[in-house]
Amino acid sequence: MTESDDKAPLPRLVAEPWYVDRIEINDHRVAVSGWSMPPDPLTKPAQGWFLINGLPFDHTSYPLPRADVGEVFWQRQGAAMSGYECSIDNIEQIYPGGVLEIRRVNPRTPEIERGRDAWFIPDPASHTHTPDEDQRFRVIGNRDLRGFFISGATDYRRLDHVLQCLRGKRLHQFNRVLDWGVGCGRIARHFPKAYAASLVGCDIDHDNVEWCRSHLPGTYLPITATAPLPFPDSTFDLVYGVSVFTHFGEATQLRWLDELRRISMPGATLLMTIHGRTALDFGRLPREEYWRLCEQVNRKGILVSGANAQLDGHADHGGEYVNVYHSAAYIRDTWSRYFQVEHILPGYLLHQDLVVLRKR
Ligand SMILES: C[S@@+](CC[C@H](N)C(=O)[O-])C[C@H]1O[C@@H](n2cnc3c(N)ncnc32)[C@H](O)[C@@H]1O
DSSP, X not given: OOGGGGOOOBSOOSSOOEEEEEEEEETTEEEEEEEXXXXXXXXXXXXXXXXXXXXXXXXXXXEEOOHHHHHHTXXXXXXXXXXEEEEESOOSOSSGGGEEEEEEOOTTSOGGXXXXXXXXXXXXXXXXXXXXXXXXXXXXXXXXXXXHHHHHHHHHHHHHHHHHHHHSSOGGGSSSEEEETOTXXXXXXXXXXXXXXXXXXXXXXXXXXXXXXXXXXXXXXXXOSXXXXXXXXXXXXXXXXXXXXXXXXXXXXXXXXXXXXXXXXXXXXXXXXXXXXXXXXTSOOOHHHHHXXXXXXXXXXXXXXXXXXXXXXXXXXXXXXXXXXXXXXXXXXXXXXXXXXXXXXXXXXXXXXXXXXXXX
């Protein structure tokens, strides 16, 4: 018997992922479908399990067969019965405040993690400027324009939710905000224009920085892959970096933790994403490989899983741009030498965990 034969499917995944993969809008009728890990057999799904702009749908079918999802999440019991289809016949305002919200009601989600239970679809009328396919590919690894808008709006609002819960203020209400590794502004484009004077974005991908400069409100700076950043000590009270620490080996990571500490004000909040257990859950890995990698990440704490060529020819990264997994225990032990590690929220931005830090 091999080591993996005794690993039975799990009753729950740490983040219980879900997704909206189709939205049809016809005048005031909206139909939505997707998948969400099937509910606890004791919690009967009902009308009101999914909400649109805070309202129940008129029709909800859940759970439905989704063999494709079952194949990806084979380690989760019942994942092949995760489909949902919902519709509402007459909704007055489709994009109140510029976004359409689809929410799943999951009573088990703690308040701070509730951002994970909503997806946001931005009003296309407010997003007429788009970076080209190659520019987008370098930040999300695919060319799907709809996904670029939905993931950006959703990530922005999920970060906003955490800040409201923990700090009692919105993302745009911080005085000096840094989007570290801004790319082509997938997230920064959702920062309210009226507050853009407080937003700075920086990246080693100078073509993408130039795109942000020409199309988005805020200040955007090209930087090099070696610290220091062009900011004085204690400049920012909020720094977020989405999918940046997912790409550094340990030595580079430690250098950047040190530099982020330097440019953060005492008491500043930092929101950084990592690839943890949920990224492995999404990995479409064969069983043996999945359990082997889980064990290796737990044992080593940080594991470089391979090279990443997405920036090649566009940014000088000196071969230091790779794909990395972290364990939560490693983050608590190692990152706490630089910051207070307040929370690690699994699968908070789809497959990425969110690490909430505070500068002491
Ligand atoms: C996966 S992309 C994510 C981009 C953006 N944060 C988003 O979520 O759409 C990673 C980004 O980090 C940038 N990057 C890599 N090394 C960096 C560094 N040392 N400092 C700042 N940005 C860096 C890359 O150029 C790329 O734009």
